[in-house]
Amino acid sequence: MIKRTLHFSNPAYLSLQQDQLVIDLPHLKILGEKESKKKVPIEDIGIILLDHQQITITHGCIAALLDNNAALITCNSGHLPTGMMLPIDGHDIQSERFRHQINASQPLKKQLWQQTTQAKILNQAAILSDRGIPCENMVHWAKSVKSGDPDNYEGRAAAYYWKNVFPKKIEFFRGREGDPPNNLLNYGYAILRAIVARGLVCSGLLPTLGIHHRNKYNAYCLADDIMEPYRPYVDQIVLGIIDRGENFLELGTSIKMQLLGIATVDVQFERGTSPLMVGLQSTTSSLARCYEGITRKINYPLMKNFDTRRPFNYNFSSEIQNFDTEDIEVQDKDIGEEKLPF
Template structure:
């Protein structure tokens, strides 16, 4: 099942039988079969009727409200009621050795996947990225040796800096400038795309973790902070460059998104509404692309892989697997 995106502002969604209808004024823009979707991403300026929310809750479908590239609210459908799994998750979170083991796998997977992406670009664009590749390789070795979470987070941060120092070489389209990673506000167009892509990925993983019975707010690499989905951020690490960064370099280099598709607002850049719709279409297409899951040994969509990784993590926490096996690309 997919994700429904309502990016059109000032819409009203109401229930009619087992379907939802999207209205703008008196005009019906779309009729939706609820059973086709696992979650709804909706512009904060749009409204759902009580009947629509009740139907979504009954079907176990989450509603995520976005303001620009930021998640501003979430309506959760039927939650997984696996209390024993939640207790086990807290116990692992409080166990420094077990937390470190899981967090190490997240970081190693992130760096391994980043190295693979760098190597691909080096071959495809005939770039000499050997220094970047070597630096990432050395950081992987150091990650294996660290004895605490803080040191591991330091290695992850260094790997991200090494990678993003190389990232401008992946951008071919004229008019786009990337001078380093910035979050809020996004200081350039590329960062605006990264921020939006990561927000979408985070929301997807929050839904996947909740469906697997895990608490998205109790992490291992990212420790607890009020209102932050720490476990979603943990699981994001192995997917950032694979799903989001790769997508952004493609749509920028193919001029699917152009510098004119952005506006500067409150000191930062953000996508115009029409360009956001285009980005969502590309993101959704990327999620249904299929790739081989090496551990599970079969082809599946990235959307399915996100859910499988949440399930694998839950199985490890319950003691049903000897280790957590992250998603790795080849």
């Protein structure tokens, strides 16, 4: 079942009654609406976005949402996500999975980052391919990624991707405080990050301990790692908004609703298609199995099969992985990260 994403952009009072989220909307009373209250089963909710300064939510409601592995996101006065609340206990054998995660070897982490980087570059290449932009170099870079990506193919691919993916008239430059449509990307990535963090918790993993990101000021390093191959799905939504000629200079309600739809976007795995929120759970579960030593492959979706000789469900990722078990020297200092919000 696909969990629901609820977005509140008006004053509201949220409470709990018989395992139901009770939504009281006072502005509807003012407008003379008879039905100012709505109810949603707590178990149906995956993410709640609180996007107004006059929203009140009861403690009982928060506790019930967290008990059902929902994620709560709060926004500032500028309507940008600034905080997230996740369950502490999200899995039956959480302590055991924590232990496996903490004890993961450096070679394993490097191999997992190799797979993550390959999947991200291939999905970026798929976006370019669909827009008629040359991407053969991207596919080559994906195949060339070694364990730990010591040659920084991720950075090379990102530079080429952002230079070409948007229409030339926009003169786009990716940056945290950059001009639109950076605002749309930031918002979409924030929602995606929450979905990934929730999936990690549900799989009994610590979102803080990353396989590559390890900034001491970042509480969601692993979420930032695992969301990388999923970012192009947000990019795809943003590109659609621009292509349709919608006003992307401001984050209007219509655009927010489209970006919130990232949770239900179809993603393609080897064994079929599923909504992103469901597919993400498959990714995080496979990561947990990697930590446990059951497998060494993360289950990431691919947007396009670049080998036309193979069916789409062919295990293309296994063909491009070049596992290098040699333990490359790791510096103790924090990895320098892009100065982006998520």
